[in-house]
Amino acid sequence: MEPTRLVTGRALPLERANVDTDQIIPSHWLKRIERTGYALGLFEAWRKDPSFVLNDDRYRGAKILIAGANFGCGSSREHAVWALRESGFRAVIAPTIADIFKSNAIKNGLVPVELESDAVSRLLAAVKADAGTTITVDVAQRTVAAPGLEASFALADFFQTYLLEGLDDIALTLRHERDIAAFEANRAEWLPRVR
């Protein structure tokens, strides 16, 4: 994965809470066996409405998605993150982001940013008033900056390093092969084996 240090760009205001992964990418797109080819499926049902914000030319090319609370709830489908990435998004800002989505996002260089509801509301208002508003998400500083607003967000050190360096986490874990083997040697005898 490529390193992600700074995300600077315009933002798409999606003023809805509980945006679930079935909306982000409907299930029929999950029949694909590739990691790519999901951009057209992003918010497929909502996009059929011409007034949906993703159809608004003023927000074309946005890199940051701003949404309501509990963004990415529902299914574990990583395809939701792939669809956002493929469509140019590099960060999601919301008051809360669902656990599995957050973890999937970090694995794919999509920065999950949880801010106080009040800060999210101000960002939404700014972006709605002026689609050209530039927002910067700084992974190294763990801050979000927009005209008249500066806020910091929580991101555990480990995941911050992960994003900043674009690490291969499997290679990282395999460095602990001895710990894994030692653990395996002590597992209870009754634990099931499927073959």
Add this chain to the structure above:
Amino acid sequence: MSSTLSEKVWERHVVRRAAGEPDLLYVDLHLVHEVTSPQAFEGLRLSKRRVRRPDLTLATMDHNVPTNDEPAEDISARQIEAMARNAREFGVRCYPTGDPNQGIVHVISPQLGLTQPGMTIVCGDSHTSTHGALGALAWGIGTSEIEHVLATQTIVQTKPGTMAVTVEGVLPADCAAKDVILGIIARIGTAGGTGKVIEYRGAAIRALSIEGRLTICNMSIEAGARAGMVAPDDVTFAWLEGRPFAPKGALWENALDDWRSVATDAGASFDREITIDASTLRPYVTWGTNPAQSVTIDGAVPDPDALPADARESARRALRYQELLPGTRVRDIAVDAVFIGSCTNARLEDLRLASEVVRGRKVRSGLRALVVPGSMRVKADAEREGLDRIFRDAGFEWRDAGCSMCLGMNPDVLRPGERCASTSNRNFEGRQGPGGRTHLVSPTVAAATAIAGHFALPADL
């Protein structure tokens, strides 16, 4: 120091702990299905990695498979073939379509006795929380994490918080496990458990069968929780004994001794605790487009203006999508389809409950009604009891095992505008097919609704 059930299981699986890093946890069982795994196997191929523990990895096909005699459409067939090919290439046991053990991943693993107390279980599916019903710590993961678990049999995880949901008292006779969990979600909301593992406790939970507990833990994710668990007890042990992968002989005795210690200590505290009186619960019906938007069957569609400020906009949106008016009595809402199935409610007990309601009755004319057993074993068991005849005679379609109309990946989908009473877990917009409208209910309510043509209890028939 005293600790909770989930903390105990967590601590037992820490492979490596380092300051400033999430824990590296061992995974006792990795369940795999055709939809979220192909990209993970491809990743292994590209990096020339193998599956570390094929003996702790089990695959099946459930999300995308046809549940009737029709062949899968080309793109689905390609995914099903990829699962079979990946299993062969990487030495993973797979129960494909046509196998007597095939079924929804969260139905087959407990049924085979693979899901056991104190284990860690992961799967690329958010409803992996189901397995917590037997005292396992089980949660859903994404495809990148699947690849990580395949390659290392471990997962890097931040330790979740703890939450106790205690359901005291006795459940009314016309309520089911589904009503307990819908009632809990109505109370705590779709993000009420975010970042936490919910432990379900109390007399009403203890009184439930394992199948009922599976239904409750299944929908923990609908409250945003990382996982849901019930401490193992004699009900658990009796249910497990003799199952194909359960320990046998002396190992069974050893396992029992250990499993009895898998419980929250008396002095342990939770990050959040709530208590619910079971006797106040009623059969629930969701009216909206998230699982917290529900009322009891005796109620009416709410007026968004009467809801708390932060719930109004999504309620208005939901009512527009669902084409419902505030004040409409739930029993006056007519449906076009009834779906009895999914990892939430397609086990033998669910089918028995539904069959009792439909026995000797007929599905309302013009209504489409489907029973999709959770596994081929459930199907065979039900047929041995003659349940298939009861459903077919009433006008239900009786299908093979799969996820089917729960998520609309196979041809079992709602048409735009169709309204469905469904025993599944999600009522998101378009979940059962683009433009489809879902109302979540228990198997009993689904069955009565199929007969009445509108939401109903058996007593209404």
